[in-house]
Amino acid sequence: MTARPLIGVSTYLEAGARWGVWELEAALLPVGYPRLVQRSGGLAAMLPPDEPEQAATTVARLDALVIAGGPDVDPARYGAERDPRTGPPAHARDIWELALIDAALSAGVPLLGICRGMQLLNVALGGTLVQHVEGHAEVVGVFGRHTVKPVPGTRYAEAVPEETSVPAYHHQAVDRLGTGLLPSAYAEDGTVEAVELPAADGWALGVQWHPEMGEDSRVMRALVRAVS
Template identity: 45%
Template sequence: MEAPVIGVTSYVEEASSGPWHDQRSVWLPDSYVAPLRAAGAITAVLPEQDPELAAAALARVDALYLTGGYDVDPALYGAEPHAETDAPRPARDAWEIALVRAACEARMPVLGVCRGAQLLNVARGGTLHQHVPDVVGHHDYQMGDAIFRDLGVSVLPETALASLHPLECEVPVYHHQAIDRVGDGLVVSARSVHGLIEAVEDPSRAFCLGLQWHPELDGLTAVWEGFVAAARAYATR
């Protein structure tokens, strides 16, 4: 069977490597895409560009993967920025929201991780908690210095996620924002031990899933295999 092609969003930020210093760069940690390769997919990076090109870009891939990054602009869900909210990346936000809407229109498989789950929710009209410590009273969800912490989640039975993930499990988390009001057509499919929404999905689609945690780091393969299988089915539909 041919390998499906999955479009992957990325950072576009100042970066340095070798002789190159402070260059505006398209980059993404390999950990985000390694599980897709292992599951048999080809990846194509989709850095921010004219949102009008979203549908044309997706016409050349078989699924959309929304990766992590800086906070979504709170203006997009009608909120004033919290003191702890990142400076907005309007070009990335506009591009990825256009991608989500084009993917939904095409009924294409979608997976969002961390920021990607939040972006999926905002694109569907939902809102975010801008600073999780204000909700739960501690910083366990984002320890700082890129230190991930394993926290327990409960996956709701009879959801699509439940067919791909243990119902009770500790998962690696690193986020200071979280989904608040759930977007149109999405349902909650997992919550943390503190009651925070940790996953959402669209039950009307073959595969449309947002995971607040980092499944690329947990060693489980079923989510990736399910996503790649959905992309392959979309390619051969």
């Protein structure tokens, strides 16, 4: 039996998480992420924030890396003033996940960024973000759906060749693309919905939506296939 690849997934760090009789600081990961990894043929490992110098050692133990969705990226990371609609910064998570991304890209470990993960991949490569896109998170705490269209000839289009409806919850988006990144899917309003590095630069893909909240596993399966 072929060993299932170990896929590390970054986590939330919450100060007041509640379960049972407890209210404590916790490293959290919505269950959709490990379930998506598992049904795509991988083993899921949670990666709570750590010291950035541990990122290379951590990534070296993994077959692939997922940077999960979450809070807004601190605009200071891409040299912008904070928009009043930008959420509070998550400094520990920004530092840790940027270190993970850098380590994965340096080591050639396949990388998938989901929502915030895609935005952070763009920032890690010198890109910037639109801090508020009207109508992209219309109901607080409720995932919406919209259509994305692949760019022919891209890695994303190879995995998902047709226009498809995706679950989404975000209000920020890619503005200036990071160095080397190519757009590989768009929303109907022109928002960049997926980015990737050319094959010659390694396997790295970011999607703006939340595949863990739907039934379509093709993006995660593409990550798992990239390991073998």
